[in-house]
Amino acid sequence: MQSLSNRKKVLEQRPMNFWERIYLPAIFKGLTITIKHFFKRIPTVRYPEVQRPYSKNFRGQHSLKRDEQGRERCTACGLCALSCPAEAISMISAERQKGEENLYREEKYAAVYEINMLRCIFCGLCEEACPKEAIYLDGPHVTADYLRKDFIYGKDKLVEPRFDYKNQQEPTA
Amino acid sequence: MEVAFIVEKVLLVSLIFVITLVIAMYSTLAERKVAGFMQDRFGPDRAGPFGILQPLCDGGKFFFKEEIIPADAHRTLFIMGPTIAIITACIGSAVIPWGQQLTIGDRVIELQVTDINVGVLYMFGVVALSVYGIMLGGWASNNKFSLMGAVRAASQSISYEIAMGLSLIALLMVTQSLSLKEIVAQQEGFANWNIWVQPLGFLIFLVCAFAECSRVPFDLPECETELVGGYNVEYSSMKLGLYMFAEYIHMFVSSALMSALYFGGYNFPFMYELGLSQNWITIIGVLVFFAKIFAFIFFFMWIRWTLPRFRYDQLMNLGWKMLIPLAIANIVLTGIITIIYDKL
Numbered sequence: 001m002q003s004l005s006n007r008k009k010v011l012e013q014r015p016m017n018f019w020e021r022i023y024l025p026a027i028f029k030g031l032t033i034t035i036k037h038f039f040k041r042i043p044t045v046r047y048p049e050v051q052r053p054y055s056k057n058f059r060g061q062h063s064l065k066r067d068e069q070g071r072e073r074c075t076a077c078g079l080c081a082l083s084c085p086a087e088a089i090s091m092i093s094a095e096r097q098k099g100e101e102n103l104y105r106e107e108k109y110a111a112v113y114e115i116n117m118l119r120c121i122f123c124g125l126c127e128e129a130c131p132k133e134a135i136y137l138d139g140p141h142v143t144a145d146y147l148r149k150d151f152i153y154g155k156d157k158l159v160e161p162r163f164d165y166k167n168q169q170e171p172t173a
Numbered sequence: 174m175e176v177a178f179i180v181e182k183v184l185l186v187s188l189i190f191v192i193t194l195v196i197a198m199y200s201t202l203a204e205r206k207v208a209g210f211m212q213d214r215f216g217p218d219r220a221g222p223f224g225i226l227q228p229l230c231d232g233g234k235f236f237f238k239e240e241i242i243p244a245d246a247h248r249t250l251f252i253m254g255p256t257i258a259i260i261t262a263c264i265g266s267a268v269i270p271w272g273q274q275l276t277i278g279d280r281v282i283e284l285q286v287t288d289i290n291v292g293v294l295y296m297f298g299v300v301a302l303s304v305y306g307i308m309l310g311g312w313a314s315n316n317k318f319s320l321m322g323a324v325r326a327a328s329q330s331i332s333y334e335i336a337m338g339l340s341l342i343a344l345l346m347v348t349q350s351l352s353l354k355e356i357v358a359q360q361e362g363f364a365n366w367n368i369w370v371q372p373l374g375f376l377i378f379l380v381c382a383f384a385e386c387s388r389v390p391f392d393l394p395e396c397e398t399e400l401v402g403g404y405n406v407e408y409s410s411m412k413l414g415l416y417m418f419a420e421y422i423h424m425f426v427s428s429a430l431m432s433a434l435y436f437g438g439y440n441f442p443f444m445y446e447l448g449l450s451q452n453w454i455t456i457i458g459v460l461v462f463f464a465k466i467f468a469f470i471f472f473f474m475w476i477r478w479t480l481p482r483f484r485y486d487q488l489m490n491l492g493w494k495m496l497i498p499l500a501i502a503n504i505v506l507t508g509i510i511t512i513i514y515d516k517l
Contacts, residue, residue: 022495030479038475044214093284 061139062115064159067105072159073114073134074113075106080126080135088119089126108131113158117142117151177280182446186286189266197421198228200470204421207474235414243315243407250313255408256416258306267300268292269429270354272459275452284459285354292353293341296430297334300385304330306419307387307394311404322403325485326394329384332492333391335382339500340374342375343507344434347371351374356440362445366437373503375435377496382427384492391476396482428469429462436465 019025025145045052054060065073065122076093094111103109120142126135202217202224209216217224242251272284289295304327311323347370348356360366368375382392395403405416432438439458449457483491 021256027476029481031475034479037213038210039211042210042213042215046215046218132351 018140022101028094036128039098059124059137061117061142061153062120062126062135062158063139064110064113064155065134066160066162069102070162071101071103071105073132074110075108075132075134076110076113077108077131079129079131081130083125084120085125086119086121088116088121090114090116107122111147111153115153115158117153118148174262181280181282182286185284186267187283189271189286190263193263193266193422193425194418196425196466196470197418198232199425200229200421201231201417203470204474204477207471211475211478232414235411240410240412241407244313246407247313247315250309251407252412254306254310254313255412255419256306257309258303258419259422261299261303261306262419263425265296265423265426266429268295268353269433269462270357270438271462273451273455275455284455284456288348288352288354290352293345293351293356293434296353297341298347300337300427301330301334302383303387303419303423306416307404310408310416311394314404314407318400318402318408319404319406322394322396322400325400326387326404329391329393329488329492332489333381333384333496336377336492336496336500337385339497339504340371340377340381341434343374343500344371344378345503346504346507348510353433357433357440360437360440362440363437364441364476366435366440368435371435371503371507373499374507375431377500377503380430380491380496383476384432384488385475386423386427386473388420388424388473388482390483391488392482393488395486422502424470424473425466428466428473431469432462432465438462438465464473 013171018069059103067073076090076091078093081087081091090112091114093108096107096109122137124137127137147164174295176198177283205227206216206224215386217227220226220230242248266291267286269286275282305327308323311321311326314320344367345351347367348359350356350359356367383389387394393403395405397403400406408416439455439462441458441461444454444458
């Protein structure tokens with residue numbers, strides 16, 4: 001058949017000539033190639049000690065954000081769960097009681113907020129859907145674990161730690 | 174036979190034994206490191222700094238593995254296989270001259286376990302024996318793949334021993350001696366190395382040494398892709414470890430033999446012109462000898478990570494149709510040149 005790309009090459013099968021038959025030139029060629037690699041810079045990153053920088057828009061583990069006064073921003077509207085293509089997010093909402101104004105920003109908050117990290121595909125749609133800027137995928141990798149149940153992350157793992165604005169540091173306990 | 178003599182020899186033997194085992198041990202690490210660097214990666218570097226504890230970990234692991242002897246295996250032979258393999262690998266180093274002599278007080282210590290006047294033949298015999306370890310192991314396993322590996326090992330070993338012996342004959346025509354000590358002593362300095370008079374013989378010997386050690390590209394006895402694992406399929410625990418160990422000891426001994434026969438052994442350039450005392454010449458000579466051995470071991474590994482394995486028929490073609498005629502031609506050539514040289 002006619003070649004359309006004009007890149008077709010007909011392989012020519014000929015008996016090996018003398019130099020090819022004694023193998024040595026080919027072996028020397030191979031040896032020079034391998035010794036070049038021996039002295040090459042090694043691209044390996046020694047992982048636990050050295051970590052490659054992540055890209056700025058890397059999407060890792062979710063965190064539920066707080067506002068300037070340390071109150072949870074989430075109002076349990078459910079838009080993140082609705083937008084989630086993997087059905088990974090579920091929540092139970094509750095009404096803010098008197099005296100809890102320093103804990104939750106809105107009158108309604110998420111009493112339970114769970115993300116199944118095995119379902120999550122880290123697409124970032126929850127982040128886009130959130131009207132309160134309460135959820136961001138700005139964490140590190142989700143680490144491995146032994147049991148499926150341990151991959152369902154609750155608020156204990158998701159809510160970001162309170163930030164002490166006066167002392168500019170994370171609280172110790 | 175005085176006591177001091179026996180003590181001296183026992184110390185020397187144990188020292189060489191320990192050095193052999195340590196080098197074989199660290200060859201496994203070096204192999205993986207070399208493989209790593211040649212494939213643009215680091216190789217093992219987790220156990221200790223630069224991975225120097227890796228061989229210890231591997232050895233320790235081997236001892237704790239379950240030891241399986243197949244139900245239909247021949248028990249005695251099954252155990253004898255790796256034993257013979259490791260013993261024959263170790264005894265080869267007895268005739269290798271590691272250095273000249275050390276003078277401590279009024280004692281002169283020869284750095285060679287024994288200088289028998291047929292040292293080269295002895296080495297040859299030991300190398301020939303080593304195939305028994307593999308043969309017995311492969312046969313006693315009662316496994317088709319093991320047997321295939323063993324058969325390959327035997328036929329490969331026999332075919333390449335001929336070419337090896339023939340290449341050695343040409344060398345012996347030049348050296349006029351079968352004693353390794355004598356051969357090394359002749360190659361004083363740099364210009365007297367046998368490689369300059371026997372380049373073709375060295376090449377043949379080198380190729381045959383690869384085949385005798387069943388190293389890549391001649392590792393047909395244990396080719397994973399065709400024979401699962403070759404003659405050692407049924408082996409586990411330290412018995413498998415011994416087989417692997419034997420292979421590395423073989424590599425070490427044949428490196429030592431090649432350096433001694435062709436590259437002047439402990440001789441180094443300007444050894445007498447520098448005005449050093451005999452003891453210093455000996456010590457530097459031993460270090461130089463080991464440097465040569467390590468260079469050869471590196472070459473073994475370098476080849477391993479460069480070349481693919483030969484097919485069985487290619488192996489036989491190379492051995493019988495190329496190396497043996499070449500070796501015979503080498504003998505004839507050596508003879509003619511020697512006669513012409515003597516007439517001049």
